[in-house]
Amino acid sequence: MNDVRGATAGRQLQLRNVRLGPRGPLGCVTVAGGRIAAITPDVPDGRAGGGRGGRGGLDVFDAAGGTLLPGLCDAHVHLVQWASARRRVDLSGAGSAQAAARAMADAAGRSPGGDQEPLIGFGFRDGLWPDRPHRDLLDRAGHRVAVLVSNDLHTAWLSGAALARLGRPGHPTGVLREQEALDAVARLGPVADAVADTWVADALTAAAARGVTHIVDFEYADNARDWTRRCGAGPLATRVTAAIYPDYLEDAIAQGRRTGDVLPDTGGMVTVGPLKLFVDGSLNTRTALCHEPYPGTPSGEQAWGILQTPPQELEHLMARAAVHGIHSAVHAIGDRANAIALDAFERVGCVGRIEHAQLVAVHDHARFKRPGLVLGVQPAHAPDDRDIADRHWHGRTHRAYAYADLLAAGAVLEIGSDAPVSPLDPWRGIAAAVHRGSEHGRSPWHPEQAMDLETALRAAAAGQAAVRVGDRADLVVTACDPAEVSPEDLMAMPVRATLLEGRWTHRTD
Numbered sequence: 001m002n003d004v005r006g007a008t009a010g011r012q013l014q015l016r017n018v019r020l021g022p023r024g025p026l027g028c029v030t031v032a033g034g035r036i037a038a039i040t041p042d043v044p045d046g047r048a049g050g051g052r053g054g055r056g057g058l059d060v061f062d063a064a065g066g067t068l069l070p071g072l073c074d075a076h077v078h079l080v081q082w083a084s085a086r087r088r089v090d091l092s093g094a095g096s097a098q099a100a101a102r103a104m105a106d107a108a109g110r111s112p113g114g115d116q117e118p119l120i121g122f123g124f125r126d127g128l129w130p131d132r133p134h135r136d137l138l139d140r141a142g143h144r145v146a147v148l149v150s151n152d153l154h155t156a157w158l159s160g161a162a163l164a165r166l167g168r169p170g171h172p173t174g175v176l177r178e179q180e181a182l183d184a185v186a187r188l189g190p191v192a193d194a195v196a197d198t199w200v201a202d203a204l205t206a207a208a209a210r211g212v213t214h215i216v217d218f219e220y221a222d223n224a225r226d227w228t229r230r231c232g233a234g235p236l237a238t239r240v241t242a243a244i245y246p247d248y249l250e251d252a253i254a255q256g257r258r259t260g261d262v263l264p265d266t267g268g269m270v271t272v273g274p275l276k277l278f279v280d281g282s283l284n285t286r287t288a289l290c291h292e293p294y295p296g297t298p299s300g301e302q303a304w305g306i307l308q309t310p311p312q313e314l315e316h317l318m319a320r321a322a323v324h325g326i327h328s329a330v331h332a333i334g335d336r337a338n339a340i341a342l343d344a345f346e347r348v349g350c351v352g353r354i355e356h357a358q359l360v361a362v363h364d365h366a367r368f369k370r371p372g373l374v375l376g377v378q379p380a381h382a383p384d385d386r387d388i389a390d391r392h393w394h395g396r397t398h399r400a401y402a403y404a405d406l407l408a409a410g411a412v413l414e415i416g417s418d419a420p421v422s423p424l425d426p427w428r429g430i431a432a433a434v435h436r437g438s439e440h441g442r443s444p445w446h447p448e449q450a451m452d453l454e455t456a457l458r459a460a461a462a463g464q465a466a467v468r469v470g471d472r473a474d475l476v477v478t479a480c481d482p483a484e485v486s487p488e489d490l491m492a493m494p495v496r497a498t499l500l501e502g503r504w505t506h507r508t509d
């Protein structure tokens with residue numbers, strides 16, 4: 001990919017035979033100096049080949065009728081976690097210990113990381129296996145540090161090299177359970193910054209191949225430091241907005257960093273994000289804070305979910321950040337958590353984001369129409385969570401993931417994946433927003449809360465509706481027209497090319 005990512009931003013470039021938006025006409029788009037210089041009806045020789053090269057320093061790309069859209073923005077990711085998760089070997093389909101060991105050996109052959117980097121496998125279920133996990137099965141394939149984690153996280157199966165690194169070379173089977181397993185994963189899982197940075201670069205390149213030109217990174221880390229370091233290693237494949245966690249708030253204030261500022265020494269590619277705060281937990285663990293108790297939970301403190309940050313403390317942190325030009329991004333999943341987040345924005349009088357808003361009281365919908373408030377949503381979670389929501393939010397799901405009602409009330413929505421919770425692939429979110437689960441072959445779940453395609457594409461592009469002359473050339477060309485494909489094909493939308501400020505970050509010709 002280096003030749004592609006290193007393409008110069010200064011050259012003129014023409015995208016020919018390109019559809020200008022869903023169901024739009026064919027046209028030709030000229031990019032110069034990293035911006036859209038012209039959009040014209042297709043040039044006469046637009047069908048005469050093109051491809052790489054072109055004449056007189058003009059790079060010509062024949063889009064073959066593909067559709068041009070603004071570059072996509074994943075508005076909520078945890079990038080190091082996602083970059084690590086996508087490196088794990090998927091063991092969910094392994095039918096035996098032999099098969100799991102073989103999958104690990106195959107992955108070791110494909111992985112460029114070398115013997116020093118632990119190879120992590122995830123998701124095996126050995127309850128019905130005909131054979132037993134054993135270190136010897138892994139060791140026969142080589143001396144690699146290999147850790148296989150069971151689907152419920154309670155078993156870790158280690159190679160001899162992994163046991164040696166833990167200081168337990170003589171362990172008879174290499175199969176650890178419960179606390180021993182968790183400790184082993186905690187000690188062998190984390191990798192050095194230099195390794196993690198190559199994983200992050202790979203993850204961004206893969207995101208660019210799905211049309212992403214911008215991510216908002218909510219990793220739990222010193223994001224300003226980490227992204228500055230990563231920018232020193234070469235150009236990033238996407239822009240990054242780097243969130244601030246409360247542990248790093250005072251540092252950000254001392255450095256004079258304000259939300260939206262370009263972070264120094266990042267080549268303009270990384271901007272300062274919002275302060276991330278939490279009101280509650282999540283639906284799956286029944287810690288999302290709700291007005292009504294979870295069915296079947298014994299009455300008590302936690303029957304309604306968990307309050308992570310009391311309102312006074314929340315408002316104090318938001319106000320402190322706001323005084324210094326730092327916006328807040330407030331995690332709120334349950335309806336009571338969302339009311340608390342809205343109260344805080346109103347009392348403090350600041351701008352920012354509410355993240356998730358999976359369950360909202362109907363009388364709170366109108367409060368999301370607030371200047372400077374953006375609602376970060378993850379539509380791909382709806383098809384993943386529908387069964388658990390039907391149980392735990394029984395009788396309330398008409399106002400769960402209620403995008404149509406929130407949009408009608410005037411809320412501004414942006415789509416994210418919350419990777420690794422769902423894959424960093426905006427087309428999954430777009431398809432789920434529009435089709436509400438029918439893209440997975442099921443009946444749509446509360447289809448009355450669907451977004452139309454145009455709204456979903458705009459929400460997946462940080463609010464940008466169309467490509468205009470003068471805009472920065474952050475662009476994606478899809479292979480087919482998103483308005484003309486089935487729900488399944490929208491979710492799997494092939495991407496022909498992605499441009500970041502006029503430089504190719506993905507290209508198929």
Ligand SMILES: [Zn+2]
Nearest residue numbers: 076078218418
């Ligand atoms: Zn998150």
